[in-house]
Amino acid sequence: SQELEQSPQSLIVQEGKNLTINCTSSKTLYGLYWYKQKYGEGLIFLMMLQKGGEEKSHEKITAKLDEKKQQSSLHITASQPSHAGIYLCGADYTGANSKLTFGKGITLSVRP
Amino acid sequence: DAGITQSPRHKVTETGTPVTLRCHQTENHRYMYWYRQDPGHGLRLIHYSYGVKDTDKGEVSDGYSVSRSKTEDFLLTLESATSSQTSVYFCATWVGRGAQDYTFGSGTRLTVV
Numbered sequence: 001s002q003e004l005e006q007s008p009q010s011l012i013v014q015e016g017k018n019l020t021i022n023c024t025s026s027k028t029l030y031g032l033y034w035y036k037q038k039y040g041e042g043l044i045f046l047m048m049l050q051k052g053g054e055e056k057s058h059e060k061i062t063a064k065l066d067e068k069k070q071q072s073s074l075h076i077t078a079s080q081p082s083h084a085g086i087y088l089c090g091a092d093y094t095g096a097n098s099k100l101t102f103g104k105g106i107t108l109s110v111r112p
Numbered sequence: 113d114a115g116i117t118q119s120p121r122h123k124v125t126e127t128g129t130p131v132t133l134r135c136h137q138t139e140n141h142r143y144m145y146w147y148r149q150d151p152g153h154g155l156r157l158i159h160y161s162y163g164v165k166d167t168d169k170g171e172v173s174d175g176y177s178v179s180r181s182k183t184e185d186f187l188l189t190l191e192s193a194t195s196s197q198t199s200v201y202f203c204a205t206w207v208g209r210g211a212q213d214y215t216f217g218s219g220t221r222l223t224v225v
Binding site for chain 2: 041043090098
């Protein structure tokens, strides 16, 4: 969706390196969801952010939502081959959480 | 895992033929969704349902119809398949307000020749 831009489009990193990917919205978000997808498979839920300035972590992945609630970053520390895949952000623009608008996704490759 | 089963997993069909994809869930979630995923476009919402017989259009609904006669089943029909509908189709469910994550099925790869 043009409302939700993800950057970069793709990323190749060396195993062990840190990385950050971004999701930028053209309008205020009520909620921002991060999903990961392995090739040929469904989406796996990572985290959901709702409050401005909110930050959540799970294992080596940290996601943040800015104060204005229009941009989110996802940071991976000490990347591993298991982190490879497509990362998608999904936006709740309605406040009712009843449907999500997704970005185009970021393809992450991790070189051993 | 919310127990979402999509069928078929793969299908090849000819242009102009009707096709129905099925999404079956075992978790009694209220909301169900159909998305398509295409290179360069990401995931786009086709139709969604907020209850039995309650459905609404998404951003790419032209050429698609849906039906939900039971809580557990959400059907997506391509009335007359076209090559532009070649895609990977994902079903998702959401239990409703208060729940954080939407759960996705494994996808159906549809090829229209």
